[in-house]
Amino acid sequence: MAVWNPQGVTIPDTPAPQLTLNNGLKIPILGLGTWQAKPGEVGRAVEDALDIGYRHLDCALLYDNEAEIGEAIKKKIAQGVITRRDLFITSKLPPAANDPASVRGTVEISLKALKIxxxxxxxxxxxxxxxxxxxxxxxxxxxxxxxxxxxxxxxDVDPLTVWKEMENLVDDGLVKSIGLSNFSIPQIQRILDHGRIKPANIQVECHAHFPQDDIWAFCRKNSIILSAYAPIGSPARFGSAGSPGDLLKEPQLTVIGKKHRKTPAQVLLRWLIERDIVALPKSTHQNRLRENFEIFDFKLSQEEMQIINSLQEHGRRLFDFEMWKDAPNYPF
Structure with a gap:
C-alpha cells in the first residue's frame, strides 16, 4: 500500500528495515548500488528506486556519476517523495585521494555533486x-x-593517517559515520587499535559463492555492520546465462525460490539480510529494482540457509584488484 502526495507521486509506506550502527545511527538493510550505472541511466534508476521505497544509496566518487544522482535526489525532494532526513547516502574516498591532505577536499567534491x-x-x-x-x-x-x-x-600511505582525517570529518559534521571498504582483517584491526572513532561499517564483496565468513564473524565480534557489494554474484561478469560461475544458476536456489514464489536473486538477497548483512544490489531496470526490494515478505528456514551456505564450496573472489597487487597495502 502507498499514499499519495498533492503532486500525485506515489510515496511508499514500507521502507526497508534498518540496522543500528555502533554510533547509534540507523542504516537501511537494503540499498541501491550505483557502480557501473551509466550516465543517462543512473538518474532515472535512482528516481525509480526512491519511488519504489529505497532509502539507501551506495555511491562513490570513483563511479563518475554522483552529479546525476544528486540531480535525482534534488528532484525527488522537490516532488515531496522524500526529505533529506529520509535518505541514507554512502560515498567513498577514491584511491587517487587516499592521502591525508586530500580527504577534506574530496568529500567536499562529493557533497557538491550530490547536492547535500x-x-x-x-x-x-x-x-x-x-x-x-x-x-x-x-x-x-x-x-x-x-x-x-x-x-x-x-x-605508500599509511591508511591510519587517512583514517584520522576521516575522524575530523565526523567532528565537523560533514559526515555522520565512517568506515572501510576492501580492507583485510589485519588492516581493519589496526584502525580499531589506534583510531579514535571505531569504523561503523565495512563494505566488501559478499555473496553465497564467497560468503566472507571470517570478516563477518570479525565484524559481529567488534559491533561493526557488514555491507555486501556484488550480493547476487555480479552475473554481468559471466556473459551468457548459465555460464560457469553464475551464482544465479545454482539449481538449489531455483528450488528454494519456487517454494517461496521468489526468484534466485530474491533468495540470495534474503539470505544476506537474515545474516544482518546490508545488501547493495545494482540495477538500472525498474522491474529488477522492484524485484530486489520485494524481499521482506518471506523468510528462509534454517535448512534453506544451510543449503545456501553450502554453495561456498564452489566459490571464489570475483573482485581481487589484481591490477593493484604491486601496491603497498594491497589487501588480498
Missing amino acids: QYIDLYLIHCPVSIRKEEWQKLESAERFAKPAHPAQYFN
Whole structure:
C-alpha cells in the first residue's frame, strides 16, 4: 500500500528495515548500488528506486556519476517523495585521494555533486593509494589496468593517517559515520587499535559463492555492520546465462525460490539480510529494482540457509584488484 502526495507521486509506506550502527545511527538493510550505472541511466534508476521505497544509496566518487544522482535526489525532494532526513547516502574516498591532505577536499567534491550538506556514511574505498597526477593522466578505461611502472604509480600511505582525517570529518559534521571498504582483517584491526572513532561499517564483496565468513564473524565480534557489494554474484561478469560461475544458476536456489514464489536473486538477497548483512544490489531496470526490494515478505528456514551456505564450496573472489597487487597495502 502507498499514499499519495498533492503532486500525485506515489510515496511508499514500507521502507526497508534498518540496522543500528555502533554510533547509534540507523542504516537501511537494503540499498541501491550505483557502480557501473551509466550516465543517462543512473538518474532515472535512482528516481525509480526512491519511488519504489529505497532509502539507501551506495555511491562513490570513483563511479563518475554522483552529479546525476544528486540531480535525482534534488528532484525527488522537490516532488515531496522524500526529505533529506529520509535518505541514507554512502560515498567513498577514491584511491587517487587516499592521502591525508586530500580527504577534506574530496568529500567536499562529493557533497557538491550530490547536492547535500552531509554524507551519512563515508568509506575509504580501498587501502591502496594511487598518485593523483598519475591517475589523472589515464582515460577511465585505463585506470583499472595493471600499471607499467608501479613504483611511480602508487603511494605508500599509511591508511591510519587517512583514517584520522576521516575522524575530523565526523567532528565537523560533514559526515555522520565512517568506515572501510576492501580492507583485510589485519588492516581493519589496526584502525580499531589506534583510531579514535571505531569504523561503523565495512563494505566488501559478499555473496553465497564467497560468503566472507571470517570478516563477518570479525565484524559481529567488534559491533561493526557488514555491507555486501556484488550480493547476487555480479552475473554481468559471466556473459551468457548459465555460464560457469553464475551464482544465479545454482539449481538449489531455483528450488528454494519456487517454494517461496521468489526468484534466485530474491533468495540470495534474503539470505544476506537474515545474516544482518546490508545488501547493495545494482540495477538500472525498474522491474529488477522492484524485484530486489520485494524481499521482506518471506523468510528462509534454517535448512534453506544451510543449503545456501553450502554453495561456498564452489566459490571464489570475483573482485581481487589484481591490477593493484604491486601496491603497498594491497589487501588480498
